[in-house]
Structure formats: structure tokens, C-alpha cells
Amino acid sequence: MKTISLALIALILAQIAAAKEELVTLPPRDSVQLTIYNSEDLTLVRDNRTLSFKQGDNRLQFSWANTLIDPTSVEFRAIDDKDGNVEVTETSFPPESFEMLIWTVTCKKEGAYKVEISYFTSGISWGAEYQGQVSEDESSMELQGFVTVHNYSGEDYENASVRLVVGVIHMVERVIDLARPRRPSPPVPAPSVPGSPSKENLRKMDSPASGLGGGGGMSRPKEIDKTGLSEYYIYAVEGTETVPNTWSKRLKSLTAPAIPLKTNYYLQPRKFGPLFTKVLEFKNNEEHKLGKEPLPDGIIRLYRRSAAGLTWMGALASKYIAKNDEVKINVGPDPEVTLKEKRLSFKKIDLSFESNGRNRWIVGWTTVEEFEIEVKNFRGRAVGVEIHRTCGGDFDFASDDSFANEDFQTRKFVFALGANTSKKIKFTVTTRGGTNAKK
Amino acid sequence: MKYRIFFSMFGAAGIAAVLSLMSPTPAQARIKLATLPARDKVSVRFDHPTAVLVEEERTISLQKDVNMVDFSWAGTTIDKGSIVFRPVKADSKVVILSTSYPPGENALTWAVYAPAAGSEAFRISYLMGNIQRETSYTALVSKDESTCTLRHNFTIRNWSGEAFDAADFITREGKRFEKAMTNGEAKKVLVNKWDGVKLKKEYVYDTTRHSEGKVLTDYVMMNARDSGLGQIPLEFGKVRIYQDDGKGTTAFTGEDWGKFTPIGDELRLNIGIAQDIKIELKKMVNDRENVRGNVFDTNEVDEYEVKNFKDTAATVVFVVRVQGEWAMQNDSAGFEKFERMDNETIKFWVPAPAKGTPVKLKFHYKRLNNW
Incomplete structure (x- = not known):
């Protein structure tokens, strides 16, 4: 049910704030464009219509009952009005309705003009999802990306061109808060599975032009054009879509058939948690059959292909991945590659004391610990291994195995491990405490 | 004989001037003969950052000798102490003798002496509550992000209880527009539009502005003539920023609060996060030096790895803070220039090549603990 309306009105005011007679025309939408942001609950709607204006002042009423529109964002402009014939000279928000405004549009030359009404609405969102099918030997992965649009704005958008914005914009107030004051009911949170369709919506879904019944009458999935703008990427969906209120729709945004994968194992608590964990790695670049655009944050669901079919590997939330950036998918511990750590020895040396004649207490000490890690x-198949070891205080780190400084507290061992082999690394940590500490 | 005149404001209902034929007794015992003089002129001034001053002019018919002029209001919030009443003409012979405040009423009474009977124009000024004002801006940034068109809007929300049939609304910078407003109504007016305003885009790393260390994207514009502005101080207000996408339409790219910006000052607006620039901080050295009992200096090296995954090179401005007495060491490297902004703050301009090639900013400093 349409809730947004635009009316050209002639008002005859009997007296201020009294009953008024209205002559109303309802010009239809020529087109509508939705620009949906994923970092905020925000959609920019551009609603294009053709309106006839008489010379002089014209009053135009715009109302949006039972929607989630931010009234402060509603803007009006004439398109292709190079001579500046049409100008909004006043925007009035009448006291009797929060969900209505009246523009006074001053027109220098009578005629029909194309106009654009834009506004922010809450309740429409989109998100990215990925499906990865990893080859049995984990050397490659087929990756498919999807974008899913959810509409809980209270308004049906028919035959809308849809643009999705990838990026984190800065907002100082939430659109839902600005839309809220007289909103009759809270927005329905987006469920993972859409609810039952109404008969009206089913009819819209079945419409060949809708795009929801099966690709808008197309025999192939829609293309998504991706272009950069400032710090953002805009995904423009081919053609138009009908997005009825309370519905969701998923479109394919990306297919990469065989991304070369590396498998590495990490003990790196700050990044991957306390467990020795398997990480699948690739880069979002051309070498890895990707790199045309960044990958928006979203859920990655991983499956492994086998002769028997697919097996579930797991799901994880992925952050935004820029072009050329590396992707590390933590798939958790692997019982086929293990790590064991032992402390081989522990001793205290260089003890020093202070005394007041009757009592004596320790003020300086040094501990020497030897460790062994066996992987x-x-x-x-061969795998890569990276072990990070973080120490505290004034310490020395020594090992016959090759290691590097990650930062002032952390040392790391990086090595390759052949198929069905093992490796032991040993290191000694000497830690000075109390008055022995120099750093 | 004393004559009595009433001005009453009953919310938005109207104003009455009443000529009383009786002696000046308390309000409940008055017989009134009322005339209804319209306001000659009303202006609503927003000069003050928070208060709203209403000024109205009325022509009052005065009898010779002392006239009692009552001013009362209901349903509106008028600061009684702020009311100023005076004749409009500078050389008026009319004299305001005294002001009386009746108990328990939203009213006051002026004793006005007129040397002769006749009409006199008076100006009444008072602070009125519940008239809200809001400044907002819309910036339409060019595709190449070098200029913008800045629209300056002024929105008035009238919750005062009073209706203004026709009033001059005057903004802080003196812009004047005539509007009629009913009680409860809001109006948004475009008061200024500046085309071709120069702006500069900056990538900023500042952990006091983003605790996770993300790189912020700022637009910076000068409120100066040679930048296309500089006509008025820019009031505090929300700035919504759109960008021309080069395809005949625009995209909303963010919003920020614009601070009050005097002429000559800069306006900095954050539009969002530059996700394609990643910065990782590692402390590579954190040693104690010159230990004297429990007093020591520190020797610290902070290493920032910068990766710019964009297709074009960029410069990242690092705003780094170090507390206490400290000095940067000469082997600090990886920056184009630096500026010590104050004792705690240093800024580095770090060039970051395109396509993810990593570069490092090495910031080596010693904290001195001198006693």
C-alpha cells in the first residue's frame, strides 16, 4: 500500500489553522532510485516525477504516513532546469502532521518540469554473504558473493533502480531517531528468512517486470556494475527491481571459480586466539582471480568438496577486504596438524636481597626458562607454520632456530613443514625482575 | 484622570488593546472597552546563540496626561524581566513613568505620560521561549572532490504558543526573511548558497578521534573569500555531504557537525572512514634508560605500517600524542614533513603509494624524566 504521496494543492485559507479547502493532483512517479548503505541504517531515495507549475508561487504537499522517513532530509530540486526557473522558496512543516511538508515552489516560466524529491529512509538494508567451496586438497576455492536487500521501511518500491554503497560513512544522528517522533510502531527487525508474503506482494512478485520472480524476466542473473566514488564503492544493480515492504532479495555479485589458496597454521593469540589454528589465505588481487573491487564485510560460509559431495567447514564474519589486501580465513584448529609446548627447565638466578638487620627480603631476581615447541x-601435504611468542618485562630471547622480532615483546618463528613430518624448536627466555630489571 | 490600555497575548489567538474607563484597580474589577490594533510590525531576532528576541511595533492612542498601558500574555513563554517598552521616535515627548507588576499574573503595567492626546508608535521587545532555530548545510561536492556548492539552510520551529501573521525573521548574520508562522509550525529557508567553494581532502590517523585506529576522511574548507566563502561566520550546524557521481546523479557520502566557524577559520568535516588505507602500529623498542632509583627515561620506537590499497597514491596525516617531556630522535623516518603542534602533539605527513605497497613511519622518541 502506497504511503508516500505528492500533491499539488491550492489552498484557500479561511483563517489561520482553520479548515482548508484543497485542490489536489497526484502526479505519478516516473522513476525511483534507492541508494542503500550497509554501514548505517540508511537509504537515500530519489523519486523522479514530472510536474506542471504555473508562473508564480505553487504549493506542493509531500506526505509520508507510516514510513520511516527522516523529515529533515527531504529535498526538492528541478532536474535539467538550467535557467533556474523553478526554485523552492519555502519549506513548511505544518503543525497538524509530523509526516507532511508543504513546499512553496516559485516558477518563473509556466510549464512541465522534471523534479527530483530525495529523502533518507530507515528500514532498508543490505548485506554481503559469501559461499566458498574449497577443493579437496585445499589448493583452490570457488568463491561466490551475494548481496541481499531487506525492505522493512513501510513502503513498497516498484521498479526501482538499486544502488548499494560499500563503505563506512559518518553519521551524526540515526535516521531511525529522526524518523521516530510520531512513528506508530517500531520497525520490524530483519529476519534471516522473509515472512509469508501478502497476496498483494505475491502479485508483485509474480509480475514479469518485477525482477523478484526470476530475474525480471531475464534468462541470466543480473549484472552488478561496481564503481568507486571517493572512499566508497557503488554497486549498481542492472535494470530495476521491485522491493515490496517486508521482503528480502538476494542477488549474485561475484563469482571467482578457482582462487589459489595457501594453507598456513598460526599460533598467534592476539590475532587468532589462543589455539593453534588453520588459516586459508589468498589475496584480493588479479593473481587470485579477484581484485576488481573490494569485498564488503559479510559472512563467509565454507564448504569442502569431496567425492561424496560437500562437507561443512564453518562460517565466519569477514571484515572489509580492500583491493590487493590479503584475506585470512580462520577455520579453527586442525587435528591433523598439532602443536605441543613444554617447559623443559626453570631456574632462578642472580638473587639479591635487602635487609634491615633483623629481616631480609628479596629485591632482585632473574628467571631462566627453556621451552620446546613441537609441531x-x-x-x-606441506604446510606453513607461524608461531608468535609474547614475553613481558625485561627479557632476553635466545634460540638456535631462526626467529624475528615482531614487536618489542613478541618474537616469531616462521617455517614450512613437509608432509607427514614434524619439527621441534627450542628457545630460552631470561626475565629480569625487581632491581635486576633494566628495561 | 488616568487612562488604561491593555495588550493581551493569548497564545496564538490575538492581541487586544483595551481602553479602560475605570480607575486603575486590580484586574478582576475592570470594565474594558477594547480596540484591536494590529501589530504594525514584528521581527523575531536570532542574534543571540540561544535566546530569541521578539520586537513588535504598535500604535497606541494616548489621552493627554497619564495613561496606564497593560501588557499581559497567556499560553506563551515570555521572560518578564526582559520586556523593553519605548516609543519608536527618538524625539518623542511621551515619557514612560513607571512599570508595575500585578501579583500572580503574566502581566505588567506601564504608566505613560503624554503631553497631548494622539497616536504614538511604541516598540516592545521581549525574550520569547520555545522558538527553536537550527542551522543546517548541504554540500554538493564535485566528482574530483576539489570544490563544492554549499547551501545554508535556516529552520525555525515555532512552539511558542504565538502565531505570527507576518514577521521578519532575522538570522544571526543579519539575513532577513518575512514569513507567517502558526503555532507548532516549522519552516526551512535557504538563506545562502555558495558555488565553487574550494575544499581539500585529508586522510587522518588520529586515535583520539577513532580509537580503533581507522583512517578518517576529512574535507577541509576555509571560511575565506579566496575559498569562495568568507562572507559570514558559519553557524554550528549539521552538514550533509553529497557527491556528484559523474553519471548525472549524486550519492550521499556522509554528514558531520560543522562547528561555528568565524571568517578566516577552517571548517573540518569528517565524511567517514577510508577503508582502503590500513595502518598497523607496532612498538618496536620500549626500553628504560638513565635509571636513577625509581626515576628513569624511556627510549621508544613506534612503527606504523601504512598500506594504501587505492589505485592512486595518497598522503596520510598522522596525529600522534606523547605525554610528558619528550624529544623526537633524528633517526625517525618515513614522513614528508612533520610539525610539533603543541607539547603533546606531533603531526606527520606520510606519503603512501598506491596498490597496497607497504611503507613505514618510524617515530623514535625519548621521554625524559628530569627532576
């Missing part, structure tokens, strides 16, 4: 690869 075993039970898999039939």
Missing part, C-alpha cells in the same frame, strides 16, 4: 604435520 607435527600428519597431513599428506
